[in-house]
Structure formats: structure tokens, C-alpha cells
Amino acid sequence: xxxxxxxxxxxxxxxxxxxxxxxxxxxxxxxxxxxxxxxxxxxxxxxxxxxxxxxxxxxxxxxxxxxxxxxxxxxxxxxxxxxxxxxxxxxxxxxxxxxxxxxxxxxxxxxxxxxxxxxxxxxxxxxxxxxxxxxxxxxxxxxxxxxxxxxxxxxxxxxxx
Amino acid sequence: xxxxxxxxxxxxxxxxxxxxxxxxxxxxxxxxxxxxxxxxxxxxxxxxxxxxxxxxxxxxxxxxxxxxxxxxxxxxxxxxxxxxxxxxxxxxxxxxxxxxxxxxxxxxxxxxxxxxxxxxxxxxxxxxxxxxxxxxxxxxxxxxxxxxxxxxxxxxxxxxxxxxxxxxxxxxxxxxxxxxxxxxxxxxxxxxxxxxxxxxxxxxxxxxxxxxxxxxxxxxxxxxxxxxxxxxxxxxxxxxxxxxxxxxxxxxxxxxxxxxxxxxxxxxxxxxxxxxxxxxxxxxxxxxxxxxxxxxxxxxxxxxxxxxxxxxxxxxxxxxxxxxxxxxxxxxxxxxxxxxxxxxxxxxxxxxxxxxxxxxxxxxxxxxxxxxxxxxxxxxxxxxxxxxxxxxxxxxxxxxxxxxxxxxxxxxxxxxxxxxxxxxxxxxxxxxxxxxxxxxxxxxxxxxxxxxxxxxxxxxxxxxxxxxxxxxxxxxxxxxxxxxxxxxxxxxxxxxxxxxxxxxxxxxxxxxxxxxxxxxxxxxxxxxxxxxxxxxxxxxxxxxxxxxxxxxxxxxxxxxxxxxxxxxxxxxxxxxxxxxxxxxxxxxxxxxxxxxxxxxxxxxxxxxxxxxxxxxxxxxxxxxxxxxxxxxxxxxxxxxxxxxxxxxxxxxxxxxxxxxxxxxxxxxxxxxxxxxxxxxxxxxxxxxxxxxxxxxxxxxxxxxxxxxxxxxxxxxxxxxxxxxxxxxxxxxxxxxxxxxxxxxxxxxxxxxxxxxxxxxxxxxxxxxxxxxxxxxxxxxxxxxxxxxxxxxxxx
Numbered sequence: 018x019x020x021x022x023x024x025x026x027x028x029x030x031x032x033x034x035x036x037x038x039x040x041x042x043x044x045x046x047x048x049x050x051x052x053x054x055x056x057x058x059x060x061x062x063x064x065x066x067x068x069x070x071x072x073x074x075x076x077x078x079x080x081x082x083x084x085x086x087x088x089x090x091x092x093x094x095x096x097x098x099x100x101x102x103x104x105x106x107x108x109x110x111x112x113x114x115x116x117x118x119x120x121x122x123x124x125x126x127x128x129x130x131x132x133x134x135x136x137x138x139x140x141x142x143x144x145x146x147x148x149x150x151x152x153x154x155x156x157x158x159x160x161x162x163x164x165x166x167x168x169x170x171x172x173x174x175x176x177x178x
Numbered sequence: 179x180x181x182x183x184x185x186x187x188x189x190x191x192x193x194x195x196x197x198x199x200x201x202x203x204x205x206x207x208x209x210x211x212x213x214x215x216x217x218x219x220x221x222x223x224x225x226x227x228x229x230x231x232x233x234x235x236x237x238x239x240x241x242x243x244x245x246x247x248x249x250x251x252x253x254x255x256x257x258x259x260x261x262x263x264x265x266x267x268x269x270x271x272x273x274x275x276x277x278x279x280x281x282x283x284x285x286x287x288x289x290x291x292x293x294x295x296x297x298x299x300x301x302x303x304x305x306x307x308x309x310x311x312x313x314x315x316x317x318x319x320x321x322x323x324x325x326x327x328x329x330x331x332x333x334x335x336x337x338x339x340x341x342x343x344x345x346x347x348x349x350x351x352x353x354x355x356x357x358x359x360x361x362x363x364x365x366x367x368x369x370x371x372x373x374x375x376x377x378x379x380x381x382x383x384x385x386x387x388x389x390x391x392x393x394x395x396x397x398x399x400x401x402x403x404x405x406x407x408x409x410x411x412x413x414x415x416x417x418x419x420x421x422x423x424x425x426x427x428x429x430x431x432x433x434x435x436x437x438x439x440x441x442x443x444x445x446x447x448x449x450x451x452x453x454x455x456x457x458x459x460x461x462x463x464x465x466x467x468x469x470x471x472x473x474x475x476x477x478x479x480x481x482x483x484x485x486x487x488x489x490x491x492x493x494x495x496x497x498x499x500x501x502x503x504x505x506x507x508x509x510x511x512x513x514x515x516x517x518x519x520x521x522x523x524x525x526x527x528x529x530x531x532x533x534x535x536x537x538x539x540x541x542x543x544x545x546x547x548x549x550x551x552x553x554x555x556x557x558x559x560x561x562x563x564x565x566x567x568x569x570x571x572x573x574x575x576x577x578x579x580x581x582x583x584x585x586x587x588x589x590x591x592x593x594x595x596x597x598x599x600x601x602x603x604x605x606x607x608x609x610x611x612x613x614x615x616x617x618x619x620x621x622x623x624x625x626x627x628x629x630x631x632x633x634x635x636x637x638x639x640x641x642x643x644x645x646x647x648x649x650x651x652x653x654x655x656x657x658x659x660x661x662x663x664x665x666x667x668x669x670x671x672x673x674x675x676x677x678x679x680x681x682x683x684x685x686x687x688x689x690x691x692x693x694x695x696x697x698x699x700x701x702x703x704x705x706x707x708x709x710x711x712x713x714x715x716x717x718x719x720x721x722x723x724x725x726x727x728x729x730x731x732x733x734x735x736x737x738x739x740x741x742x743x744x745x746x747x748x749x750x751x752x753x754x755x756x757x758x759x760x761x762x763x764x765x766x767x768x769x770x771x772x773x774x775x776x777x778x779x780x781x782x783x784x785x786x787x788x789x790x791x792x793x794x795x796x797x798x799x800x801x802x803x804x805x806x807x808x809x810x811x812x813x814x815x816x817x818x819x820x821x822x823x824x825x826x827x828x829x830x831x832x833x834x835x836x837x838x839x840x841x842x843x844x845x846x847x848x849x850x851x852x853x854x855x856x857x858x859x860x861x862x863x864x865x866x867x868x869x870x871x872x873x874x875x876x877x878x879x880x881x882x883x884x885x886x887x888x889x890x891x892x893x894x895x896x897x898x899x900x901x902x903x904x905x906x907x908x909x910x911x912x913x914x915x916x917x918x919x920x921x922x923x924x925x926x927x928x929x930x931x932x933x934x935x936x937x938x939x940x941x942x943x944x945x946x947x948x949x950x951x952x953x954x955x956x957x958x959x960x961x962x963x964x965x966x967x968x969x970x971x972x973x
Contacts, residue, residue, distance in 0.1 A: 044206075044207075048209075049200070050200070050204075050206075050207035051199070051200015051201065051202075052200070053204075053206075053380075053381070053432075054206070054382075054462075055380045055381065055382065055432075055465065056465035056888075056889050057464045057465050057466055057888075058465070058466075058888050058889050058890050060888075060889035060890060061380060061465070061889060063380060090200065091199065091200030092199070092200045092201075094199075094200075103198060103199070107198040107199070110194070110198055111190050111191070111194045111195075111198060112190065114190075114191070114853050114854065114856075114857045116194060116197055116198070117433075117687035117688070117689070117857060117861065118197075118379070118380070118381070118430075118431065118432045118433040118434075118686050118687030119193070119194075119196070119197025119198075119202050119430065119432065119687070120202075120204065120379075120380040120381040120432025120433060121380045121432075122197050122198060123200045126198070141902070142898075144897070145897040145898040145900070146897075146898050148896070148897040148898070149896050149897060149898050151897075152380065152889070152894050152896065153380065153897075154377075154378060154379055154380050154433050154435065154861075154865070154894070155380075155433055155687045155857075155861045156857060156860060156861050156864075157860035157861045157862075157863055157864030157865075157867075157895075157900065157903065157926075158860075158864065158895075158896075158897040158900055159860045159900070159902060159903055160856075160857055160860065161897065162897060162902075
């Protein structure tokens with residue numbers, strides 16, 4: 018079947034098998050391999066993308082659900098529109114060593130951006146609770162939490178400008 | 179021009195840009211023209227005779243290209259998966275080493291053992307065909323626990339391995355230990371289990387293989403921590419592919435922790451299949467598949483006894499362990515619970531006599547091998563737990579008993595009674611630092627505050643040492659290593675002065691692209707941004723043993739340091755020629771070669787350029803070019819250590835243990851990049867927290883089914899399980915590595931389980947609790963509390 022949606026700001030039309038998962042569509046058909054698959058039970062969060070502005074695990078979403086929707090993946094996450102600059106959350110992860118092997122990082126970033134967008138007054142406890150669906154095996158989460166708090170503050174500051 | 183960023187600085191990581199923007203290059207991201215999809219058919223039984231495989235229905239399924247089984251392996255005369263270590267028992271008898279076929283022949287020995295490989299046009303078609311494969315099993319009883327496996331009536335995995343014992347290994351002076359126990363004022367005894375773990379790097383294993391008939395060359399892309407070792411083991415010992423015809427690439431790898439430092443049968447099957455089907459073959463493990471095929475870790479059952487005099491001085495330590503090997507010997511398998519365990523039983527103490535006996539046992543479980551820490555967390559757990567038991571029984575404060583037995587800083591180098599000689603250390607300094615950082619003096623106030631809420635607060639210590647920087651080849655060879663454990667680095671200076679380093683270690687999260695660039699930047703005086711690190715490709719990197727055992731900086735960094743020294747030495751020859759001075763008069767400092775006592779000199783860039791434009795070169799004594807290579811084989815292990823203090827709160831209503839505070843003061847030697855070291859400590863500690871509080875691989879005795887076979891059953895630490903940890907370093911310099919480094923990748927995982935369980939026991943000690951097995955789950959603690967000597971939560 019044919020579906021049309023907005024992918025990272027561009028209108029996209031693709032032919033998909035109805036049983037295709039969004040993560041498979043992204044990785045196999047559209048060659049957007051930044052969205053990762055770390056499990057088969059929707060536990061790890063490596064595949065988180067934004068569907069109409071909300072974080073979803075793309076391993077549990079069928080491609081037909083994208084028809085007419087707005088999808089943002091890690092490849093579309095960036096700073097000021099049109100520039101090549103990193104998003105404030107990406108900058109914060111770099112600044113605070115919020116990543117090691119990088120495999121969980123795209124999902125972490127997408128979850129973190131959504132958390133910060135939803136709650137302008139994030140606390141450490143909020144961040145830890147909000148990341149409960151994203152597993153990282155490398156960092157012990159400490160620098161991820163620090164990064165998310167810093168990234169959220171930077172997002173707030175950018176909004177205020 | 180950029181800046182020199184050297185040793186001790188904390189630049190942001192070079193590797194981050196690609197990972198932050200979703201542009202990493204992991205094996206599962208790679209596509210090759212004409213690529214096919216492979217799926218493994220795995221045994222659903224823990225133990226069974228493989229009677230027959232009927233391929234006919236599966237072969238007829240749409241899209242199927244080939245189906246390979248153990249019979250095909252035998253027909254092609256391929257080898258067994260090799261074990262890299264051959265240990266011997268006390269009498270010098272070699273371990274039992276049954277073959278480990280890459281696809282099962284005659285028998286399957288664990289759930290997940292590979293039975294067949296299906297190659298099809300798409301993964302879906304391969305999956306559907308795999309469902310149609312008819313495998314006729316005669317199911318046998320399984321044995322999964324070590325205590326059960328050594329019983330006389332236990333199911334036997336191999337006809338020629340009586341009682342499933344692979345090796346009855348020992349270390350130390352048994353008679354001296356027995357004599358010391360006879361004169362002991364007190365003997366502390368402890369039985370414990372070191373729980374079985376599954377490493378679960380976030381990237382599942384994957385591989386792609388391709389065969390080029392025109393050149394007879396193979397390329398294997400694999401999620402490996404050591405591509406050169408895979409090339410050797412698989413090419414030379416399994417598939418009979420000449421080394422120069424086989425390229426192994428391990429690109430970005432999403433975490434390893436040991437799980438990816440073995441040569442796996444999947445790699446061999448896929449490479450072999452690629453030649454048979456004459457098309458690239460790709461396999462990506464699902465997480466469920468990883469649970470039953472990634473090598474597991476730990477799994478010990480131990481009896482320990484510590485003999486003390488009346489003042490609490492340790493006189494002797496005796497440890498008997500049954501260690502689970504699983505169904506076959508994996509690459510490092512038998513080395514882990516023996517050579518990486520027994521020699522660490524001295525810890526940071528002056529215990530004069532130690533004896534250790536380890537029975538290495540086969541069971542119907544996934545093969546067990548190294549997982550972050552590998553042997554040293556098990557040793558640390560036994561020792562640091564029994565020290566607490568002894569202190570409690572003798573009425574000596576837990577910190578005081580440690581102080582009374584610690585090796586003083588002045589006593590280094592210190593020869594232990596169990597092979598290893600520690601070159602440097604300051605355990606007392608780490609302990610003192612941690613006591614302050616953890617605010618131990620106000621613990622009583624915090625404990626009272628918890629008590630007022632009906633909760634039990636406990637404090638736990640772990641003062642530990644480990645052996646890493648694997649490894650001095652001569653020493654390892656005596657212990658049974660079948661290969662060397664050196665490392666190599668090439669420093670290629672381009673005509674423009676930029677530098678490319680080719681190194682045999684593998685970066686899968688440790689930040690090598692940054693740390694190694696700092697070493698080169700500092701030593702050669704070139705800008706940090708002008709140094710790139712290449713790894714993970716046998717066609718680009720000369721040779722290497724890979725990354726494990728906290729060896730990359732210790733051994734690889736040393737090779738890199740040596741190679742840069744050679745570059746400087748050659749640069750001096752070139753400078754001497756250009757400046758018409760004697761070579762001995764040339765100095766190199768801050769990126770400049772100069773004639774001593776003059777203002778005449780050449781920059782590093784000028785020398786690099788001249789190296790490749792050899793006009794007027796004295797060619798008989800000086801070759802063109804500026805590229806040097808070094809191999810480094812360490813003279814000893816390195817011995818990082820430290821003190822970890824955990825503070826927990828137990829809720830008696832639910833049995834939940836909450837980790838409230840965690841403090842680590844570690845001696846990791848010279849710190850190249852403190853940001854990266856802290857990150858390694860955080861991650862390592864949390865893997866130890868996982869072992870202590872959450873993680874447990876559970877098998878069903880009899881059927882051999884893995885009951886904790888998904889991330890919904892096997893509890894990994896999550897962000898909301900953890901407090902902000904305090905980590906710091908208190909370093910003494912390693913005396914034998916070029917930069918004084920000791921390694922930091924595993925210390926967190928080694929020190930932490932004992933600290934946490936000691937804290938849990940402390941919290942419950944008023945109830946008569948003397949030991950808690952890992953993981954200290956709510957269920958386990960709640961049951962313990964129901965049987966405890968005091969009523970709790972009475973309502």
C-alpha cells in the first residue's frame with residue numbers, strides 16, 4: 018500500500034507492506050539507520066522517534082499508521098532550522114559525555130527532547146523516571162541525566178530568546 | 179591551526195558527532211549488493227540427541243537459497259570452534275576439551291545450540307523456511323546447576339568427560355593453608371553463589387560475510403571486540419582460509435563488555451555460507467536470540483574459609499569453587515574462573531597463605547566466558563564478603579579489620595602467595611578518601627532517619643584490587659594461553675604533518691578515538707584535531723589482540739607511545755640532516771626539533787614534509803617517509819584497585835533495596851582523560867549494581883529452559899534505579915607501563931557487588947542476617963525477612 022507522511026520536514030510517499038514496522042521502513046527502505054533495534058519486547062527504547070511531536074517506540078508501530086502523520090527521526094534532529102548545528106540536547110550529550118558506544122543514543126535523545134518539551138521544569142527525578150523506557154548499558158545513566166537536565170535548560174533558554 | 183590537547187585534559191569526544199546525529203556505522207546498518215538473509219535454527223531443548231534433520235519442506239519454501247547443517251560442516255572438513263586457553267589440573271593433566279562444532283553434530287547441549295542455518299532472499303523468507311525445518315530430537319534430561327552437574331547420577335554431556343568436570347584446578351600452598359587453619363583463633367566460613375549474568379550490550383550481535391570469487395577473498399563484518407583474533411581463529415583453525423585472503427571488519431560496535439570478545443560459531447557459519455551461495459549473507463540477532471547465544475558470565479558456587487588470629491589478622495584463606503562453563507568451552511572460558519580468579523584472592527591484604535580449588539564444570543547452558551570484570555568480581559565478592567563475616571563474628575569494626583590487614587603503601591612491590599606481584603598501590607589512601615567522600619561519620623544520623631520511617635539503612639565497604647592490562651605473554655603462556663597478548667600500533671605521519679594511527683585495540687564506547695589522539699597530540703606536539711585513530715579492520719590495521727581485560731590504554735596505549743617515540747627518533751635523524759647537526763644534538767620539544775643551544779630548528783610539519791621529499795637525503799642511512807610501528811608486550815599485569823562504599827535502604831514492607839549513595843575512590847594510575855575515566859567508572863559500577871540487585875540468568879533444572887530470556891524477565895538497571903554516584907581517583911603510578919596507566923574499564927564492576935551486598939547485610943544484621951545472595955531482589959529480601967529473628971512490619 019502507498020502511504021504519505023512528513024519525514025524530517027519533507028513530504029514522503031512510499032509503498033509498504035502493511036505489516037512493515039516503522040523501524041523497518043526507516044532502516045531498510047529509507048536507509049535511515051540512525052534509529053536502532055536493541056530488543057524485541059519494546060523494552061530498550063533504542064528505536065524512539067517522534068510521531069506528531071510525541072515519542073513512540075518505532076518497533077511497535079506499523080507503517081500504515083504514518084499516513085498523514087509528521088515523523089521526526091534522529092537524522093532530522095537539529096538546531097536552528099536550516100542550519101547544520103546540533104540540537105541543544107545533542108550538544109548537551111556531547112558536553113557532558115552522555116554517550117559511550119552510541120547505540121542507545123538516538124533513542125535517548127529523542128526521548129530526552131520530548132521530555133524537555135513536555136515539562137519545562139524537569140527535575141533529576143523527572144528525568145530518571147522519564148528515561149525508564151530507555152536502556153543504556155554503558156554510562157550508568159549518570160551523565161545522561163546530567164546531559165538531559167543541561168539540554169532541557171538550553172532548550173528553555175532558546176525558547177526565551 | 180588547532181591546539182595540542184594532551185594527557186590529563188578532557189576534550190569532548192571525537193567519536194560523538196556521528197553517534198549524536200544517527201550516522202554511526204554498525205554492522206546491522208550495512209547493506210551489500212545482492213545480499214541474502216540468514217537465520218539460525220537453534221535447539222529448543224537443553225540436551226538432546228540430534229537424530230535427523232529433514233530439509234525438504236524448508237528447501238521448497240519461497241526464496242530459500244541454502245540450508246546448512248552439521249553434516250555439511252563435516253562434509254566440508256571444517257574445524258571445531260577453538261578454545262584459546264588450555265589449563266591443567268594439579269597433576270598437570272590437561273583439561274577435557276570436547277569439540278565445539280559450529281553447527282551441532284550428534285547432540286545439542288544447550289537451548290540455543292545451533293542446528294542449522296537457513297539462507298533466503300529476505301529475513302522473512304528465511305524465518306518462514308526455518309519454521310518448516312523438521313528436526314528429530316531424542317530429548318535427554320538436562321543439568322544446569324554446577325552442584326547437580328557433578329553428582330554421580332547427573333546427565334553426562336560428553337561421553338569422555340566423567341562427572342562433567344572439565345578440569346579440577348588448583349592454586350596455592352594447600353599444606354601451608356591447612357597448617358595455618360590449625361593454629362587459627364577464629365575461622366570464618368561462608369557459602370555463596372555468584373549469580374549468572376547476561377552481558378546484553380545494547381547492540382545485538384550481527385555479521386555479514388561476502389566472498390569475491392575473482393580474488394578468492396572473504397570479508398566478514400562482525401560485531402567484535404577483536405577482529406584480528408577472529409581472523410586468526412576462524413581463518414586458521416575453523417574454515418581453513420589463508421590469513422591474507424580474509425578481511426575481518428568490526429566497525430562501530432554498540433557495546434561489548436566481553437560478550438563480543440569471543441569467536442562465535444555464527445561468524446564462521448556465515449563466512450562459510452557466503453562462499454557456498456556466492457552472495458553476501460547477513461544475520462542480525464534478535465535480543466531473544468542473544469539471550470540464548472551470547473556467552474554468559476559468572477555462575478559460581480563457592481565455599482570459603484578465612485583463618486584469623488586473635489587480633490583479626492588474616493592467617494590463611496581457602497576457597498573451593500564450582501564454576502559453570504555451560505555446554506562447551508568458549509574462547510576464554512576455562513581461563514576466567516581459574517587464572518583470573520585464584521590470583522586475586524589475596525586482595526589488598528597481607529594474607530600469607532591462600533589455597534584455591536576450582537572445579538570447572540560442563541552443564542546444559544549457554545557457554546560461560548568473560549563478562550566485564552571476568553573472574554575478578556567473583557574473587558572480590560568472596561573475599562570482601564568473608565572479611566565482613568569475620569569482622570562481625572569477632573566483633574571487630576569492618577573498616578578496622580581491613581586496616582589491620584591491608585598492604586601498606588610502602589610495601590609495594592608486593593608479592594602475593596598466589597602468583598601475582600602488585601607493582602604499586604595505596605589501598606589505605608583509597609579507603610581514607612572514600613570514608614570522607616561518603617560522609618561515613620554521619621552515617622548514624624542517616625540510619626536513624628531511615629529507622630524513623632520504618633526502614634533499615636546499611637553501609638557496605640569493598641576494598642579491592644584487580645589484575646588487568648591483559649597481559650604479559652610470557653606469564654599468560656605459563657598459565658595456558660595459546661596466543662600472545664601484546665598490542666601493536668602504527669603512527670603514520672602524513673607529508674602535511676597530520677597523523678593517522680592504526681591500532682589493534684577496538685573502540686566500542688571507551689573513547690579511544692579521543693584518548694589515543696590526546697597521547698599523540700601531547701607526545702608529537704600536533705593539534706588534537708589533526709590526529710585520527712583507525713581500528714577494527716584487518717586490512718587497515720597491521721595486527722592486534724583487541725579490547726578486553728582493561729587492556730586498550732595499558733597495552734595498546736603503550737604500543738602507541740613506543741611508536742610515537744620511534745617517530746620522534748626518526749624525526750631527529752631528519753632534523754640532523756636538514757640542520758647539518760649531529761643527531762645527538764637534536765632536541766624535540768613542543769612540536770619542534772632544534773639544535774641544542776641554538777635557535778636553529780624545524781617544526782614537526784617541516785620535518786614531516788621533508789620526510790616525503792627526500793632531495794639530498796643520505797639514503798644509505800635514512801629512508802624516506804615518516805611512519806613507525808611498535809609492538810608492546812607488558813612485563814606484568816596492572817593492578818588498579820580502590821575502595822567502594824555503598825549505602826542502601828531496605829523497605830521491610832516490600833523487601834525493596836534502594837541504593838541511596840555510592841562512593842568510589844579508585845586507583846587507576848595516570849588519568850589521560852578524566853571525563854572518560856569517570857564515565858567508565860559510572861558504567862562499570864552500575865553493571866555491578868545490576869549483578870547485586872537486579873540481574874539473574876535463571877535456568878529450569880531438568881528441561882534446561884532459560885527462564886530469564888528477555889528484557890522483560892532479566893532486569894537490567896534503569897535510570898530510576900540509581901542515585902548520583904560520587905567517583906574520584908586516588909592514583910599511584912604503575913611502575914612498568916610507559917605512561918603509568920593501570921586501566922579503568924572494569925574496576926567499577928569488580929568493586930561494586932561486594933560493597934552493595936555488604937550494605938544490604940549491614941542493614942539487616944540486627945535481624946540476624948549474615949549473608950544475602952545476589953541479586954538482592956525484593957522477593958529474596960522479603961522472604962528473608964519473613965524468616966528473620968525479629969518481627970517486622972507487624973500490623
